[in-house]
Amino acid sequence: MPFPFSALVFDLDGTLIDSAPDMTRVLNRTLAHFDRPSLTEAQVRTMVGDGSAMLVRQAFAATGAVLDDETVQPILRHYLDRYFEDEEASALYPGVTETLTALAERGVRLGLCTNKPERISRKLLDALGLAPLFGAVAGGDTLPVKKPDGRHLSWVLEQLGADPQAPNAAMIGDNGNDVKAARAVGVPVVAMSYGYPRMPVEELGADVILDHFADLPTALERLAAR
């Protein structure tokens, strides 16, 4: 039987990669460089999902330093350069490589829609061996808009060749921005419970909540049959 969705679009942080340890490590280097105290990973997990500028602003605010759109810029550059240069391996969640490979082998087109900057997202996909599986990648700085704006997601769907009026697609993410973008485009959305939802995952409003990435194909088949 053909797979019921022809295109699937994935979020990155908290969905494919457990990147909170990486972001905490790099962020603490930037905080130290600018004479601020460090943060715990538990704190950083609550700050992920709105892109790097918001992450840096929230991190500095947590140490008592309030940054605006302008004053964040040199600090953001420091953070992004350190993150891009970071050589420590990131951790994929269990089952991600096998599941994405199996979906691609069934002819499903895969895309990435993340609020993380594109160059870092592509570098991570490369390092983790996932890059060849993705037919389209949009980072938080690829377009003038980003999630929760639905145009971020619809751009990825267009790149994958989906019908803009009736995309036979689904979004897979971990927080409210993913759900809002999917709703804006009118595609179903799956939330991974292990990510960084910043609220009880049941309250995100996703169509399906999963604890294990490997359960995704079966869950999507069931969702399509509803």
Ligand SMILES: O=C(O)COP(=O)(O)O
């Ligand atoms: O906020 C970020 O940097 C990225 O978050 P996302 O991959 O979950 O969109």
Ligand SMILES: [Mg+2]
């Ligand atoms: Mg996420």
